[in-house]
Amino acid sequence: MSPDFNLDKYLARIGYRGxxxxxxxxLAGLQAAHVDAIAFEGIDPLLGRPVNIxxxxxxxxxxxxRRGGYCFEQNALLKAALEAIGFAVTPLSxxxxxxxxxxxxxxxxxxxxxxxxxxxxPYLADVGFGSCLLDTPLRMVPDIEQPTAMGMFRLTxxxxxxxxxxxxxxxxxxxxxxxxTPQIHADYVLSNWFTSTSPLTPxxxxxxxxxxxxxxxxxxVNRRLVxxxxxxxxxxxxxIETPEALQRVVEEVFGVTLPVAVDAIWARIEN
Numbered sequence: 001m002s003p004d005f006n007l008d009k010y011l012a013r014i015g016y017r018g019x020x021x022x023x024x025x026x027l028a029g030l031q032a033a034h035v036d037a038i039a040f041e042g043i044d045p046l047l048g049r050p051v052n053i054x055x056x057x058x059x060x061x062x063x064x065x066r067r068g069g070y071c072f073e074q075n076a077l078l079k080a081a082l083e084a085i086g087f088a089v090t091p092l093s094x095x096x097x098x099x100x101x102x103x104x105x106x107x108x109x110x111x112x113x114x115x116x117x118x119x120x121x122p123y124l125a126d127v128g129f130g131s132c133l134l135d136t137p138l139r140m141v142p143d144i145e146q147p148t149a150m151g152m153f154r155l156t157x158x159x160x161x162x163x164x165x166x167x168x169x170x171x172x173x174x175x176x177x178x179x180x181t182p183q184i185h186a187d188y189v190l191s192n193w194f195t196s197t198s199p200l201t202p203x204x205x206x207x208x209x210x211x212x213x214x215x216x217x218x219x220x221v222n223r224r225l226v227x228x229x230x231x232x233x234x235x236x237x238x239x240i241e242t243p244e245a246l247q248r249v250v251e252e253v254f255g256v257t258l259p260v261a262v263d264a265i266w267a268r269i270e271n
Contacts, residue, residue: 004056005080006063013037013063022086024118028136031127032149034078035212039254040130041068042203044196046268047260051196053188055080066257070203071112071128072192078127079114089125090115093187094164094178098131102174110195111176112188115140124155124164132166132175132232133212149214150230168232207269209254218253222269225249 011017014037018029044051052058053072061067062077069077075091082089093109100107113126116137123137136148142157145167152167161179165172195201202208209220216235217228223240240246243266250256258265 002055002080002084004054005059005084007081007084009063010059010077010081013066020085022082022088022118024120024123024137026085027082027087027116027118027123027125030078030081031125031137032135032214034074034127035133035135036214037255038062038074038077038127039068039256040070040074040128040133040208040210041254041256042070042130042196042206042208043067043256043259043265045070045201045203046205046207047264048204049259051192053185053192065259066255067259068209068254068256069128070130070195071126072188072195074128075112075114075126076188078125082114082116082125088117090117090180091183091188092178092180093183093191094176096176097163097174098176100174106177108191108194109187110191110201111178112183112191113178115180129175130208130210132173133210133217135212135214138164150212150217152231166232205268207265209250209256211254220249220254225253 014033016030016033019026053076058073058076062069079089079091092113092115094111095107095109096111116123116125122140124140125137126134135150138146138153142155146153154165156163161177163177164175166175207222211218219226225240226237227235229235240249243262247262250258
């Protein structure tokens with residue numbers, strides 16, 4: 001186990017009390033508990049603060065500091081936990097397509113996720129895709145629909161690339177595209193710097209949070225709070241009217257401790 005990672009503290013943070021054998025049940029239990037307990041959030045890029053993705057910094061922020069994070073932080077934390085338990089994990093990267101038309105050119109590799117090899121085959125594990133969090137690992141088998149408690153997903157394989165899509169009210173929507181090239185930490189350092197600093201990414205100009213339970217998906221984009229049912233159906237939505245209300249939502253709905261006074265965040269999103 002890495003000296004920069006404490007498995008017991010991580011398990012307590014996500015409230016996981018299940019088995020700790022390298023099996024599908026353990027993997028699925030960890031992923032579901034993680035996305036419920038640890039919100040996806042990009043508060044630091046919005047405030048112009050650095051996002052450090054070394055394991056010690058990630059643990060200090062998310063586990064000890066009760067913050068959330070985005071993919072390079074979230075999946076680094078999950079990777080450390082899985083390896084400590086004894087899983088065979090390969091870190092991968094993807095090109096995000098969630099907001100793109102089908103004919104749009106590929107984007108840079110700005111998403112981190114994991115391939116986990118089990119005796120029954122490889123699985124895609126991902127706790128950090130903030131537009132559509134996954135509540136369970138997916139079999140890396142193309143052209144089958146994979147239902148989960150909170151969605152329906154499908155992998156397709158074309159010209160050596162995997163395309164992951166989620167079923168939405170308007171139909172299938174591509175999340176990201178990837179291959180099986182293993183990534184090293186330096187690859188993520190470069191992608192993380194771009195993602196956390198470039199005006200071309202949403203994190204530097206928008207407040208984005210998401211949390212996924214077994215019954216609902218909670219999304220906050222700037223001042224708009226949406227609660228979705230399975231497959232993206234909107235259950236409720238509201239506009240947050242005051243900084244005090246924003247702080248309550250961030251802390252109570254998403255379980256995130258703000259790193260600065262809420263007024264600093266409100267000033268970036270009030271318009």
